[in-house]
Amino acid sequence: MFKHSKLVSALAVAGVALFGAQAAQAQIVKIDGSSTVYPITEAVAEEFQKAKKNAIKVTVGISGTGGGFKKFCRDETDLSNASRPITKKEMEDCKAAGVEYIEMPVAFDALTVVINPKNTFLKEATVAELKALWEPAAQGKVMKWNQVNPAWPDAPVKLFGAGADSGTFEYFTEAIVGKAKSSRGDYTASEDDNVLVQGVSRDVNAIGYFGYAYYAENMNKLKALPIVPPKGGAAVAPSEQAVIKGTYQPLSRPIFVYVKAKSLQKPEVKEFVEFYMKNAAKLTKEVKYVPLPDNAYTGNLEHVKKNKIGTVFGGQNEVGITIEELMKREAKM
Incomplete structure (x- = not known):
């Protein structure tokens, strides 16, 4: 009898532990992709996890923009860091897998x-x-x-x-x-x-x-x-001023995160994306990239709210685009 009750309580504890582990596992935001964008996303992830007292875990990998999009289009990640816009081939791969996304420029880089x-x-x-x-x-x-x-x-x-x-x-x-x-x-x-x-x-x-x-x-x-x-x-x-003025050419470029539309149905992902956009300007500057104007980040959140799927680049990389040109294009989306 004693042994049986011990076994039952042990199983109950194991059940609670397993349920706890599953609940904890459910609260993960998975990100991969560009090593260029990594310092910004990692800084945001650290601040977010602190703010959430580690109740939500954010993992950030660096398999490169192309490697990140492969995982993203295979439905393995929630967000993809990208140091260039999504390509036509990646757009097709995502479409074939039923993966829809929202494109979010987060900063400018001086390569x-x-x-x-x-x-x-x-x-x-x-x-x-x-x-x-x-x-x-x-x-x-x-x-x-x-x-x-x-x-x-x-x-x-x-x-x-x-x-x-x-x-x-x-x-x-x-x-x-x-x-x-x-x-x-x-x-x-x-x-x-x-x-x-x-x-x-x-x-x-x-x-x-x-x-x-x-x-x-x-x-x-x-x-x-x-x-x-x-x-x-x-x-x-290369410098912040040269990027803002558009004089550091042809190596100034916008950098992005892509968010899976389906993942935004998960409260932890939605919360993380909102936190990212509210803190992006400050943390972008801290890791030495060039922040976008404030309306870029509020615009990204507006795109989330209105579920504006897709890209403003049509599957093409563009050399020499300035912050001003990018903002005009995003506003028309």
Whole structure:
């Protein structure tokens, strides 16, 4: 009898524990995607979890924009971080899986080309010079700095850049080479920007690229390379002011989160999205990206309220769009 009652109470405790675990599991917001957007979403997730006293868990992965959209369109995540707009192929994949989404621009990034601080010869670069370094034709051939510009030294070039699943890879190749995903393959690639930071910081002959937040976090280890705008004129270094004025071209770009419409039916996701938009400007600035005007965030919440499904980009990445142009486009959605 004693044994039986102990067993019953043990099972009851296990049942409560299991029910508790299931309830806890139900309160998870799942996010994946861009490593560029990660610092903002992670900062929001931390603040949100604190505010909710960890009653809701938010997981944030970094499988790259493309990797994130694959999971999103397979219905595995609630939100997708993206450093470029959703593509036509991804739109089709989501449609086939019955996944509808709301596009939310959250900040502007100054995609940053970085060099080692001990590099004394590189003061600026043109788009043409960067293209000569990164285009597919350079693979196995352009191996030294002086092959790009005879004024540069006869020293080996070490290249570090985003992996193929990265939105940063797609944006950079389109802006610099002229075609998305068109790049030499003989470089150190990673979806984890911290790997690229380490690579460039350890080699005097290195050059790489990633989102501005990773440069801002590592200014003591890296030097940002000013870029001569495609239309000519003085080289412009990446900065908040240059992004706001639209002078840091062609590497200024909007970055996004995409929210699954179906997930918004879950109170924890809806709450997280509202918290995100109310705190995005402050936290975006904290992690060193450029916040959008306040009406961008209230507009995003309005789109949630009215269930405005889809994208204003039509499946195309666009190089050179300014904050002002983005805001006009979003207002028409």
